[in-house]
Structures are given as structure tokens and as C-alpha cells.
Amino acid sequence: MLPRLGWCQRWQATRMELVMSDLQTRFSFTNSVLELEDAGYDSMGFCIEDSEICCLECDTPHPVTAVRVGGMIRYENATGEGHVFALACPACAAKGLLFAGPEILAGGAGDVVTALASRARQAR
Numbered sequence: 001m002l003p004r005l006g007w008c009q010r011w012q013a014t015r016m017e018l019v020m021s022d023l024q025t026r027f028s029f030t031n032s033v034l035e036l037e038d039a040g041y042d043s044m045g046f047c048i049e050d051s052e053i054c055c056l057e058c059d060t061p062h063p064v065t066a067v068r069v070g071g072m073i074r075y076e077n078a079t080g081e082g083h084v085f086a087l088a089c090p091a092c093a094a095k096g097l098l099f100a101g102p103e104i105l106a107g108g109a110g111d112v113v114t115a116l117a118s119r120a121r122q123a124r
Contacts, residue, residue: 029073029075039070041095041097042095043089053098053112062089064119065115067087067089070086070087072116079101082105083099084098100116
């Protein structure tokens with residue numbers, strides 16, 4: 001038989017569930033991406049082409065070292081590890097996101113992702 005919880009114990013248990021729920025929501029992948037978009041990283045974004053970063057706003061390719069890295073989110077899911085980079089274009093100043101999932105790493109762009117991750121860590 002389970003012990004009955006008093007009013008105070010039920011309130012504390014409910015409060016703990018709400019706090020944990022709030023933490024999970026605040027630190028979720030989607031929320032993190034939305035926070036980056038709210039911080040101004042809301043252009044069409046970036047992609048990786050031939051070991052360079054291409055801005056989708058001005059369609060200009062840049063070497064990894066030319067693009068400003070404003071932040072990074074690292075995540076893991078069932079298919080592997082991925083990253084979301086907050087980038088700024090040196091040509092048109094557009095700020096957007098580059099999504100680099102496990103399929104990008106497997107597709108041969110791992111060096112670019114590693115270089116961006118290293119630059120994001122140095123920018124802290």
C-alpha cells in the first residue's frame with residue numbers, strides 16, 4: 001500500500017514536475033533554435049558546398065575561416081550527432097543558421113563541421 005501524501009507533499013511534487021517541465025522546454029532543441037532566430041539569425045540560412053559555406057541570401061560561397069560563427073548547438077538523436085551553427089555572411093551581413101546533421105558528416109563535409117565547431121568553441 002502506498003502512503004498518502006499530504007497537501008504540502010503533493011504541492012511540492014507538482015511544483016517539481018512543473019520545474020522539470022519548464023527546464024526541459026527551455027533547453028529543448030526547438031527552443032534553442034528559436035532563441036537563435038530571436039537573436040537575429042533569421043535569414044534563409046547557409047549550406048555546405050564543396051567544402052565551403054554558401055550564404056543562401058546572396059548565393060556567395062566562402063571559406064570556413066571567412067564566415068563569422070556566433071554560436072553552436074550540439075545535439076544527439078537516434079541517427080547520430082548533429083550541430084546547428086549561427087553564422088554571419090561576410091559579403092551581405094545576413095545572419096542565419098546552418099543545420100549540420102549526421103547525414104552531412106557522413107556525406108563528406110565532416111572537416112567543415114569540425115572547423116566550424118572549433119571556431120564556435122574559440123568564440124566563447
